[in-house]
Amino acid sequence: MECGVGAGHLERLAAQNVSGLSREVVVEAALMFIDRHGLARLTMRRLGAACGVEAMALYRYVRGxxxxxxxxxxxxxxxxxxxxxxxxxxxxxxxxxxxxxxxxxxxxxxxxxxxxxxxxxxxxxxxxxxxxxxxxxxxxxxxxxxxxxxxxxxxxxxxxxxxxxxxxxxxxxxxxxxxxxxxxxxxxxxxxxxxxxxxxxxxxxxxxxxxxxxxxxxxxxxxxxxxxxxxxxxxxxxxx
Structure with a gap:
């Protein structure tokens, strides 16, 4: 399961099982987000939205x-x-x-x-x-x-x-x-x-x-x- 942060509409995970996420997937998605939007704009809420999940779902894989x-x-x-x-x-x-x-x-x-x-x-x-x-x-x-x-x-x-x-x-x-x-x-x-x-x-x-x-x-x-x-x-x- 992947968390996309490309141009256009982001690939959504909301309709899928959140357990398909992993720390590696979340970190890779964050790197893509930073490359596209900049470090200053990275927040848990924005990354969660990019992955199609609530920000709280990410806390299963990262502390903050x-x-x-x-x-x-x-x-x-x-x-x-x-x-x-x-x-x-x-x-x-x-x-x-x-x-x-x-x-x-x-x-x-x-x-x-x-x-x-x-x-x-x-x-x-x-x-x-x-x-x-x-x-x-x-x-x-x-x-x-x-x-x-x-x-x-x-x-x-x-x-x-x-x-x-x-x-x-x-x-x-x-x-x-x-x-x-x-x-x-x-x-x-x-x-x-x-x-x-x-x-x-x-x-x-x-x-x-x-x-x-x-x-x-x-x-x-x-x-x-x-x-x-x-x-x-x-x-x-x-x-x-």
Whole structure:
């Protein structure tokens, strides 16, 4: 059973058995609603109407709007993890892996611009991670992949910080230029889930000190130097 939120009249579920709904169906419907109407307009009442049921029927599957939006963010991150992050064995090199992942993350940002800024927000289970991402599994898999390609701990952490900061920064600017609000209300997320137990994430547990260290000033200078070097090379190839 599906809950449609497409153009035209929404597919109705009112005449069907409500028990055909599930958390997955409700979350997917919420994602479609956000993509079409925006995060600010998502309410339990409006989503219920989109699914052809009373809002109260949705509370069988989500605790409220915060849990619903958190479920949407998790859904998008899990899909990204499955389709791109965990696909390391399909690549011949770490460079190919990072290129493929970057394109996957960019497509996610373009497909779900209203949700994407919430992915680049404080991870409730690991608020010490810099830059933050809302999935410990995402970070663990990323580090594990680079280590499997021969990176040592220091190089893997440096790669994580440089790669994700550059990627997220570029994509947030891109979706902002398309009219997306980069400052969604973080209170819409349900902060009650999970714990800070890192026992399931051995790399994060081992590298917590390095991941939490604040090297913002040095990283800014390094980024600036890289930009200037790139511009220098560009000027060198310009015709006189």
């Amino acid at each position: 709007r915060g849990d619903l939006v958190t479920g949407v963010v998790d859904h998008v991150v899990d899909r990204l993890h499955t389709e791109h992050l965990a696909a390391r064995h399909l690549n011949d090199s770490w460079q190919d892996y990072l290129v493929g992942l970057a394109h996957g993350v960019r497509q996610t940002a373009l497909d779900h611009p209203q949700v994407f800024p919430l992915l680049a927000s404080e991870a409730p289970q690991a608020p010490w991670v810099r830059p933050p991402l809302r999935s410990l599994r995402w970070m663990e898999t990323f580090l594990d992949t680079l280590i499997s390609y021969g990176f040592d701990d220091v190089a893997a952490v440096a790669a994580y910080r440089t790669y994700t900061a550059s990627l997220l920064g570029q994509l947030l600017l891109e979706i902002s230029s398309r009219g997306t609000d980069l400052h969604p209300d973080q209170t819409v997320l349900d902060q009650r889930r999970g714990s800070r137990d890192l026992s399931e994430y051995p790399h994060l547990q081992r590298l917590q000190t390095m991941l939490s260290a604040d090297h913002s000033a040095a990283e800014f200078e390094s980024m600036l130097e890289s930009v200037l070097d790139r511009l220098e090379r560009l000027v060198e190839v310009l015709p006189c």
